[in-house]
Amino acid sequence: MKWLDRVIRDWRIRRALPHLAKADRVLDVGCGDGELCRRLAKREVAGVGIDPRLAKLPDVAGFEFVTGNFPDALPEGEPFDAITMLAVLEHVPPGQKSAWAEACHARLVEGGVVVLTVPSSRVDAILTMLRFFRLVDGMALEEHHGFDPNEVGPLFEAAGFQPVIRKLYQIGLNNLFVFSKTT
Secondary structure, three states: OOOOHHHHHHHHHHHHHHHOOOOEEEEOOOOOOOOHHHHOOOOOOEEEEEEEOOOOOOOOOEEEEEEEEOOOOOOOOOOOOEEEEEEHHHHHHHHHHHHHHHEEEEEEEEEEEEEEEOOOHHHHHHHHHHHOOOOOOOOOOOOOOOOOHHHHHHHHHHEEEEEEEEEEEEOOOOOEEEEEEOO
């Protein structure tokens, strides 16, 4: 991971953390190197990180790490207070997104939250240029599947979530969404 990739990742994490303040147990889908889990562990939060690209399992107190795809590889267990997907949903093939939203609903406690970030549609061109100049690794840019952030709200609302927040950040290049589980 290059320096600029870490800066962008850390910016996402800083946006997500305030919305996880009440969570004791968190599922981080697409956990990458486990940085969000490390920061949550410092707050005595526990949980699970899952990512299909985990070559080496991070060692973070209170967190279990799973190499595999959400939701299929996620082991059964206690429900979560929060689920995070930071720069993940745009990598999910279109036919699987509804199943992901439904799996989030099934794995959350009542009142639990999903906190996710997705890039604007303009980001692909910018990341392609930055990757060309080797300033970023690009993090599987080819998997963005023509993603439109306007799909996120209807997708999670159809799965039984109530929208809480939608904000643009990084000069409008990224979106932060927070949804709450309702009955």
